[in-house]
Amino acid sequence: MRDRSIFALLAVLAAAAAPATAMARPGGWDGPSWGDSRWDRPGWQDNRSSARRLESRRSDEGRVQVARFVAEGDAAQALGHGAIAVASGTEGQDYVPQGNRAAYEAAVVDQLVHAGYETAKASQTDGQLAELTVTRTVIQPAEAKRNPVSGEAAVSVGNRGTAYGLAVNVDFTKPLPPLVSTRLEARIRDRATNTVLWEGRAEVASREGADGWGEQEIAARLAEALFDGFPRASDSPRLGG
Template identity: 50%
Template structure:
């Protein structure tokens, strides 16, 4: 009499039901991978604006005998406000002081401006919004996706927790300076410098912005070529 075997092989499934092939990758990996833009959009939006902290300068100088008058003698500093309620007299004084320091470094006498007919440096400070402040948002967001195939279906859920604060408005501050001959009114030199900073940023006080712009504007004075200024 033939004896039946004590153990019989157990048939195996051709592949795990509905979850892809092997341990290396499963359908759990697929749904969100198919939509990488959803996951990276928030991170990309938080990248630093390339304009922040950058200074741009343009300068123009008279030629001939008029140019020879630059960089020496008495000079008076005057300022006017720009468009909008940006600069009161107190804040303008900060920029006037920065320009006076730069003029002294360029060879001018700012201590005796009225001793003889000399030159007048006229300032204009303006600001404009380059990018508005971000709106408040929920710190928690998520992405859900479902994948379906002939092997089954899978569901994926991604949760993002963002505790960063909304960005303040990006503001451009522009300092225009024109040096004129006091007697004739002829323009001897003029230029402007701009910088973009975040509104209310503690790293960029009015004193620092004024000093940064004035220093860049009068670098190698009375050079008139556009100047590239490093951010730091």
């Protein structure tokens, strides 16, 4: 009788200890341990890859790409002095509206004055004419709204019990607005002969509505980059060459 009582007591103690032991490691005895890295789980690898793709897209923002061309021969000697007028295009589905184009015209005028031109004395018949085209296109749409909290759950069954694991990914960042490309093109002609003396284009990608990327700021950056070293061309390419 005494032996049966001792045996029953041991059985009760073993049953009570089993759940506590099974919960000691969240992945279960046959599953992942505390030392396992969450970065090695498929869900976390996907999140890490998404972050790399996002960083790659952002690396293109704010970089101004420029190309410039100069006319062959003596015609280019007329660049950088005399009177010049500035006008911008008015048609096209991607053209920046007239009200916004004023910022680009003003920025280009500043650069032309700095280069040695006289803009106040420009006429409609002689001197030179700087023709501007300003376009804007969406190169990446706005990101869709996403669930700020996501994760994955795992259940592990081992020979010593059942354990539960939960990995939670919290992301409260706002979806990115559209990535837009703004291009400023300029062509300088001699009014008397209609000969193109110089032309160039500058382009930059920026997030719509981002701080520091208003119309005035974009216009100033593009115009400064476009006329940097004027009338020097990019790697010496020449019109008609």
